[in-house]
Amino acid sequence: MKKSILIIALGAVFASSGAYALNLQDMLKDELLKQIEPRQAEPQQTAPSETGNAHGAQDNPAATVLGAFAKTSTEDEIRIGRQIAGDLLGAAPLVPDASLQRYVNQVGRWVALQSDRPDLPWHFGVIDTTDINAFAAPGGYVFVTRGLYQKLNSEAELAGVLAHEISHVVHKDHLKILQQTRLLNLGAQYLGKQAKGQDAVQKLIGSGAEIVARGLDKNAEFAADRMGVVLAARAGYDPYGLPAVLEEIGHTAPNDSRVALLFKTHPAPAERLSMLGEAIGTHFDSLAPGKELKDRFYRIR
Template sequence: MAGTAVALDLKGALKDAVNNQLGGSSNEQAATTNPENASAQDKLANINWKNPSQEDEIAVGRNVTGTILGAAPLVNDAKLQAYVNKVGRWVASQSERTSLPWHFGVIDSTDVNAFAAPGGYVLITKGLYQRLTSEAQLAGVLGHEIVHVVQRHHLKVMQKQALMDAGTSFLKEKISKNKITQRAVTTGAEISARNLDKSAEYEADSMGTVLAARAGYDAYGLAEVLQDMELLGSNDGSVALLFQTHPHPDDRVAQLSLVSGDQIDKISGGKTLENRLYKLK
């Protein structure tokens, strides 16, 4: 596999973002005493929501990810984080947005789920990681989330929210620019943890499968994970949220087969790499 492992330290990078109350007095005080925090707040306060730049996208995604990590921290296993980061960056290098500063990590949650935020931030839960049986399956899951970022699925929803709030601000002069971004970031955290529309999920499944195959992995990795989720059933507490916020795994597999046709067979033949999957302590 190309690339080198880079240890992921999102906790350090996001230490000033876990509290995303952008207009609160605690943040104002922190910005006064911490120049780096002040700079981050300035970036968030000046997001161009009509046409967000890549820098805007990264700043927003950093804050959304901080909100998620505030609820569930990273698993305290540096080798695990470095391994997932290595696989994720390799799969992301097959996408159209290689210039993003991609970050991947495993959060300490027993739920079976994964999240993406704008700007190249991808997190999967420990509960999901523990169910994987091969590196190809990991690549498929990460590929799905990478596509959400590449296609700006979450950012588009956040942008719509921000522009709606900006219109309200113009008409009523009641919402500050900071508040507009705060509400958009909150929306981003909610949709990252909850749901996008079905078309976005199906697109992420099909394109994510292609990215994993391009990276040299067996193309059936993601489909295998979806089938495993189906075996768990919607009554299993660990996948309850996923079943509520995503199309049914059976529907996702059927749609993946429909879109891919026999193409998935043509690109299969990659490696599964069961023995290379990092084993949790």
């Protein structure tokens, strides 16, 4: 397929990168690892049940949180994502390189601005593990492993990877999985227990490792690949950055422990490339080439 796409000027954005740069070391202190404040339930008029209980969920904090989780407002979504992100960072901390983290946030937030949810409080980071993978959590939390980052060769490839994960957040893919699995099974187990704030959210979502290890439906991954290519294109990058990464990962031996989780939770790279090829076709052939930005790509020291 011909490598071509509309160029979007990025100079002004990166010239004022202070507006978008987020120091994830500060985020660890101020946001990801702080305790989630218990939400104050608003007084509600609840109709009496057939058993005569007029208080309903107000008498049961766990039921209150379960109800809020089912409705999943943006505030709820961010709260859940923050907890999952904290779990992930508890298992594998960020790479201790502030410049790297700022750079990844600059790229990620610029790509996220091209999505249908630009107003989420997007946070990006590189976590310190040799595994080859990337993760997204509800509410705008996106992480790339050091193992995957070190396989990248350009900013366009980074943008493609981040765009794929951004797409999962935009589509609320992990949130849907939580709704489908947790809400079906948690009622009997937790409705009778008293749980507040962070403990309640933790019980509702399980652990960060659990949510990312569960994997998504193949169609969700294919859709995220398609949208990821489009978002990278809108941001002015070469849209073939993500396919290049998939091709590189495909060269990794299936028995390599670094890709064990990735291959378990995602379709095979060859299958993803095939589906992307069919979807993209010649749609980008009439447009000007996008940017690869190999020289600007930040390399881990």
